[in-house]
Amino acid sequence: MQEKIYEVAPEWSRRAYLDDAGYRAKYAASVKDPEAFWKEEARRIHWFREPTRIKNTNFGPGEVSIRWFEDGTTNVAYNCIDRHLDTRGDQVAIIWEGDDPSESKTVTYRQLHDEVCRMANVMRNRGVKKGDRVTIYMPMIPEAAYAMLACARLGAIHSVVFGGFSPDSLAGRIEDAKSAFVVTADEGLRGGRKVALKENVDAAIARVGGVEHVLVVRRTGAPVNMVPGRDVYYDEAAQMVTADCPVEEMNAEDPLFILYTSGSTGKPKGVLHTTGGYLVWAGMTHQYVFDYHDGDIYWCTADVGWVTGHTYIVYGPLSNGATTLMFEGVPTYPSISRFWEVIDKHNVNIFYTAPTAIRSLMQAGEEPVRKTSRKSLRLLGSVGEPINPEAWEWYHRVVGDGRCPIVDTWWQTETGGILITPLPGATRLKPGSATRPFFGVKPEVVDSEGRVLEGACEGNLVIADSWPGQMRTVYGDHERFVQTYFSTYPGKYFTGDGCRRDADGYYWITGRVDDVINVSGHRMGTAEVESALVAHPKVSEAAVVGYPHDIKGQGIYAYVTLMAGETPSDELRKELVAWVRKEIGPIASPDLIQFAPSLPKTRSGKIMRRILRKIAEDEFGNLGDTSTLADPSVVDDLVTNRQNRR
Numbered sequence: 001m002q003e004k005i006y007e008v009a010p011e012w013s014r015r016a017y018l019d020d021a022g023y024r025a026k027y028a029a030s031v032k033d034p035e036a037f038w039k040e041e042a043r044r045i046h047w048f049r050e051p052t053r054i055k056n057t058n059f060g061p062g063e064v065s066i067r068w069f070e071d072g073t074t075n076v077a078y079n080c081i082d083r084h085l086d087t088r089g090d091q092v093a094i095i096w097e098g099d100d101p102s103e104s105k106t107v108t109y110r111q112l113h114d115e116v117c118r119m120a121n122v123m124r125n126r127g128v129k130k131g132d133r134v135t136i137y138m139p140m141i142p143e144a145a146y147a148m149l150a151c152a153r154l155g156a157i158h159s160v161v162f163g164g165f166s167p168d169s170l171a172g173r174i175e176d177a178k179s180a181f182v183v184t185a186d187e188g189l190r191g192g193r194k195v196a197l198k199e200n201v202d203a204a205i206a207r208v209g210g211v212e213h214v215l216v217v218r219r220t221g222a223p224v225n226m227v228p229g230r231d232v233y234y235d236e237a238a239q240m241v242t243a244d245c246p247v248e249e250m251n252a253e254d255p256l257f258i259l260y261t262s263g264s265t266g267k268p269k270g271v272l273h274t275t276g277g278y279l280v281w282a283g284m285t286h287q288y289v290f291d292y293h294d295g296d297i298y299w300c301t302a303d304v305g306w307v308t309g310h311t312y313i314v315y316g317p318l319s320n321g322a323t324t325l326m327f328e329g330v331p332t333y334p335s336i337s338r339f340w341e342v343i344d345k346h347n348v349n350i351f352y353t354a355p356t357a358i359r360s361l362m363q364a365g366e367e368p369v370r371k372t373s374r375k376s377l378r379l380l381g382s383v384g385e386p387i388n389p390e391a392w393e394w395y396h397r398v399v400g401d402g403r404c405p406i407v408d409t410w411w412q413t414e415t416g417g418i419l420i421t422p423l424p425g426a427t428r429l430k431p432g433s434a435t436r437p438f439f440g441v442k443p444e445v446v447d448s449e450g451r452v453l454e455g456a457c458e459g460n461l462v463i464a465d466s467w468p469g470q471m472r473t474v475y476g477d478h479e480r481f482v483q484t485y486f487s488t489y490p491g492k493y494f495t496g497d498g499c500r501r502d503a504d505g506y507y508w509i510t511g512r513v514d515d516v517i518n519v520s521g522h523r524m525g526t527a528e529v530e531s532a533l534v535a536h537p538k539v540s541e542a543a544v545v546g547y548p549h550d551i552k553g554q555g556i557y558a559y560v561t562l563m564a565g566e567t568p569s570d571e572l573r574k575e576l577v578a579w580v581r582k583e584i585g586p587i588a589s590p591d592l593i594q595f596a597p598s599l600p601k602t603r604s605g606k607i608m609r610r611i612l613r614k615i616a617e618d619e620f621g622n623l624g625d626t627s628t629l630a631d632p633s634v635v636d637d638l639v640t641n642r643q644n645r646r
């Protein structure tokens, strides 16, 4: 098959920061002498004390430790707000678009300063200080960003928990972070539906000790339970404080935030990011990847509960003095044209979303897109999962009217920001490829023995050296950090992704090679879904795998063995789906449940997931070697069952 290539349009090479030669030269400099390169790039942020020690990193052998700019001091909120006040105090920092199209507002940098200072003062008056962990469980309203920046201002460490997570999931994160302060809202609003955030917080606190204060932002105004002495409404507390709050001077390696993410085993990990390196990475990638220039209106559709929201709604754009749009709603409400209407309403130039959104909107055909103008659009971005070439082409041809490049950005919660991506003025595009490494990033493709493959090849993706935005540890569990990322291929950061590199040196990410699945761009550990299922009284065993899903990318396929005496039924299926939603949250709902009298196991009792994956993928003819199974006939039962269900 002839590979399709999109050349860089001449107007792009003229306006962009870098053309192809510029990219190559800068990339070469970045990997040749990281010390010199990053010393210079660090100047993009304001330091109270400029760093002189630039890179001090070790991926092993020996102690794995990652430090960047370690003798520098700065403050993230100062960089995202205060330093812009002289030059752009009246410029819009945040455009907020509500769930209901009649609701929107703008926040200038000066207003942002006042709001964040007030929020910080409210927190400080309730004892929040440098190093404390603050849990943020919020809808997509500006106060979510204020809360993050208020923490940064005080030097507190925020842990944002996605508003779609259940009370149990929230409780687990509060407990792991030992967080005494929670910021939430009365209710969230998405697609016209209310989300009982405060109620969920109450339920979570009933399960864990230690929460002393809950700050409640009024969003819908619904009456909620307020515990005297513990809970306070933000609007009331904010009136009692000034709009001035000094910034805490932070060391470059002081923690900025914890963000929980799923891995292949156990509970979600608290990914820890620090101050200086993260901010340099967030700002630099935002500028170059989106070719952000003053005056551009930039919109990333992620939720602040995920890393994409942290880096590319809040920290990257604001550190660059950009105008960033924050959207409370969903792509299909009140109509399937909502994204494109918002683009026209606010004259959005740069639009960054996930393939799953594109695929679901594609289903409704071109008309809902075509009827909007989208003339303001200049650049499109994609993130969170592999984008299939069909979706890429549709995004390009229909949404971008064939004139906007697409940046397919590969990265992870752990990487802090984008690592592999096209640059719009520099990189020829191939639909489905994340193309080339960003500055300072050294990707390698290795085989299962860890041998580094050369040229065109396929294998697992590792990164050979550190970059400033990298996570520093798993909160409270450095050993788990080392085990998870640096033990599979000693001395290298293992991404968990498989990938192919073509003859042009372009990277094609093929998806996770571990027990993590990617459902609608949301990362899920199969182990988490399994432990939710087996917590149900009627379930004796469960195995969960991903399978290809037209819209979600991957769907959740659960094999469930019931307790003796229980009978499979459609009602029980529904009950189990509802159970998982309650235990983890709606994003973890199984798409398919297959009742299995038993699961394929090795003689030592280990479940052979490889076989379960193949059955879920309908690859019955290709099950591989089943001779090591304790009871090979189990597989025949599963296959028959699967085929009957179709």
Ligand code: WTA
Residues within 6 Å of the ligand: 261, 306, 307, 308, 382, 383, 384, 385, 386, 387, 408, 409, 410, 411, 412, 413, 414, 434, 495, 496, 497, 509, 510, 511, 512, 518, 521, 522, 523
């Ligand atoms: C996947 C989201 C292909 C990948 C920023 C990675 C992608 C996981 C892409 C991280 C992309 C993200 N192409 N796959 N452009 N971007 N992924 O931590 O499997 O939620 O390991 O971070 O998403 O998901 P996470």
